[in-house]
Each structure stands twice: as C-alpha cells, then as structure tokens.
Amino acid sequence: QQQVKQSPQSLIVQKGGISIINCAYENTAFDYFPWYQQFPGKGPALLIAIRPDVSEKKEGRFTISFNKSAKQFSLHIMDSQPGDSATYFCAATLSGSARQLTFGSGTQLTVLP
Amino acid sequence: DAGITQSPRHKVTETGTPVTLRCHQTENHRYMYWYRQDPGHGLRLIHYSYGVKDTDKGEVSDGYSVSRSKTEDFLLTLESATSSQTSVYFCAISEIQGNGELFFGEGSRLTVL
Numbered sequence: 193q194q195q196v197k198q199s200p201q202s203l204i205v206q207k208g209g210i211s212i213i214n215c216a217y218e219n220t221a222f223d224y225f226p227w228y229q230q231f232p233g234k235g236p237a238l239l240i241a242i243r244p245d246v247s248e249k250k251e252g253r254f255t256i257s258f259n260k261s262a263k264q265f266s267l268h269i270m271d272s273q274p275g276d277s278a279t280y281f282c283a284a285t286l287s288g289s290a291r292q293l294t295f296g297s298g299t300q301l302t303v304l305p
Numbered sequence: 306d307a308g309i310t311q312s313p314r315h316k317v318t319e320t321g322t323p324v325t326l327r328c329h330q331t332e333n334h335r336y337m338y339w340y341r342q343d344p345g346h347g348l349r350l351i352h353y354s355y356g357v358k359d360t361d362k363g364e365v366s367d368g369y370s371v372s373r374s375k376t377e378d379f380l381l382t383l384e385s386a387t388s389s390q391t392s393v394y395f396c397a398i399s400e401i402q403g404n405g406e407l408f409f410g411e412g413s414r415l416t417v418l
Contacts, residue, residue: 224403293405
C-alpha cells in the first residue's frame with residue numbers, strides 16, 4: 193500500500209522555469225511533510241518541510257504548498273537552475289513515531305541550461 | 306555532513322550467499338534506519354532501531370535481519386541473498402523521534418547475481 197503518491201516520475205525544465213512536483217497522501221494522521229533532495233551517488237538530504245497548520249512555506253527559490261482538505265502538497269522550484277537537477281522525494285510522517293518517514297516514489301528533475 | 310559511514314559501498318555476490326552491510330555513526334543519535342532504494346519505489350523502510358538491542362520491522366523486512374549491539378553500529382544482514390534484493394541500501398540516523406529529519410549515508414550498492 194503506497195501511502196504517499198508522487199508525480200511526475202520525471203520532469204525536464206528549462207533554466208529559469210518553474211518546476212512543480214506533486215504528492216498526495218492517504219493517512220490523515222500524518223502531520224509533518226518534508227521534501228528530500230538527492231544528487232547522483234549521494235544520500236537524500238532534507239530540503240524543506242511543512243506542517244499542516246500552514247498552507248505555504250517558502251525558503252529561497254523553494255516553496256511548499258499544502259492543501260489539507262485535498263490531502264495534497266507540492267514543491268515549487270522557482271527560477272530553476274541546472275544545479276537543481278536531482279531526484280526529489282516527498283515524504284510524510286507522524287510526529288513522535290520512531291518509524292519516521294513514508295516516502296513518495298521520487299521525481300527525477302533535469303534542468304536544461 | 307553527518308558522520309555516517311556505510312560499508313561496503315559496492316558489493317557483488319551470488320544468490321544464496323549471506324551478506325552483511327554495516328552502518329557506523331559518530332553522532333551518537335539514538336535512532337537508526339535501513340532503507341532500500343529502487344526505481345519507481347522511492348525509499349522503503351526495511352528495519353529501524355530505537356536504541357541498543359531495540360529494533361523493529363519496516364514495510365519490506367522479509368529476507369532481512371538487523372542487529373544493534375552498540376549505539377554507533379547498525380548491521381543489516383541478508384541471510385541468503387536473492388536477485389530481488391539487488392538494490393541500493395541507505396542507512397539513516399535521527400536524533401529526535403518522529404521529527405522527520407533524517408541524515409543519510411551515501412549508500413551501499415548491492416548486486417545479487
């Protein structure tokens with residue numbers, strides 16, 4: 193059972209464009225939604241995260257939009273750069289659970305120069 | 306970067322042989338995790354540990370066992386490797402239970418022929 197569904201599987205964007213990655217979750221008990229970024233040959237690293245009591249969080253060129261009623265959240269990368277080319281994973285967790293994160297299937301982003 | 310070392314980084318083995326992957330951390334974090342990463346499946350939790358000798362199963366634990374005899378070491382064992390266990394394995398650590406922030410190692414690529 194896939195509790196966090198992510199789309200698209202791959203995304204190609206021109207430099208300066210906006211990259212959008214979407215995720216949907218099933219478990220309404222989830223209360224923390226991070227995004228991880230992974231470069232080739234490396235482990236994933238925390239990029240940005242949001243709690244469901246806010247609808248949007250912005251850090252630099254990266255923004256998370258959250259729609260609690262639709263059980264959906266998305267990552268927007270503004271002014272995308274070739275250095276943003278990586279695999280992005282959305283995730284969800286229940287605060288206080290030692291089990292930690294349930295991940296989406298990942299989106300491979302390529303930003304063309 | 307968090308002090309996480311995975312070994313070996315690459316291994317090729319044959320079906321039916323035992324394999325042990327090691328994760329060593331220097332951060333003294335209580336929580337440790339083993340994930341596998343496969344195309345189209347994202348990161349799936351195999352086993353996790355919430356203290357020395359305290360472990361629990363994740364979503365894809367069949368065919369795997371773990372041990373944690375010291376805070377700094379978390380071992381993943383495939384008792385009899387199968388081709389379906391060909392994957393990239395990531396160890397992760399966390400200081401706080403359920404805070405959604407994991408620090409990942411650089412991965413161990415296992416090929417089972």
